[in-house]
Amino acid sequence: MYYEDDGGTQRLDFCLHELVRIHPSVLKSLQAVRDWLNSPEHYGGGVRIRVTDAARTEADNEVLADRLGWNVVSRTSKHLVTTIEPESGRAWCLAVDFIAIDTAEGERVPQDLLGAVAEMFFDWVSIDYADGHVHADNRNGGRRV
Numbered sequence: 001m002y003y004e005d006d007g008g009t010q011r012l013d014f015c016l017h018e019l020v021r022i023h024p025s026v027l028k029s030l031q032a033v034r035d036w037l038n039s040p041e042h043y044g045g046g047v048r049i050r051v052t053d054a055a056r057t058e059a060d061n062e063v064l065a066d067r068l069g070w071n072v073v074s075r076t077s078k079h080l081v082t083t084i085e086p087e088s089g090r091a092w093c094l095a096v097d098f099i100a101i102d103t104a105e106g107e108r109v110p111q112d113l114l115g116a117v118a119e120m121f122f123d124w125v126s127i128d129y130a131d132g133h134v135h136a137d138n139r140n141g142g143r144r145v
């Protein structure tokens with residue numbers, strides 16, 4: 001799919017159901033991660049990003065915390081659809097959790113590498129998760145993309 005912004009037409013390789021309620025800067029950052037990984041000097045194509053968690057309601061957050069604990073889940077999670085954009089009045093989530101798969105090899109991109117790439121394009125990144133996902137958010141407005 002494509003969308004328009006100040007820089008012209010932008011390409012996104014994500015499905016619509018992944019995108020609802022996610023702030024546009026997060027989508028741009030995620031696309032930048034994907035493009036970096038798929039560039040000829042890196043994986044050269046074939047890397048797919050799988051979003052494992054994005055927008056959450058307060059109820060979703062409670063359920064997750066019941067399972068994982070409040071030491072893992074934040075009460076002020078950037079996944080919550082609570083950030084109001086003054087210009088539009090819309091509420092967004094600012095965070096996305098994801099893994100990346102090198103489809104040529106059928107293997108995951110290592111968590112530490114994926115986190116390092118995400119740090120180039122997101123405001124804040126954490127890789128401190130046993131299941132291997134990367135958390136990334138644009139809590140400062142997504143100025144890196």
Ligand SMILES: [Zn+2]
Nearest residue numbers: 095096097135
């Ligand atoms: Zn997260």
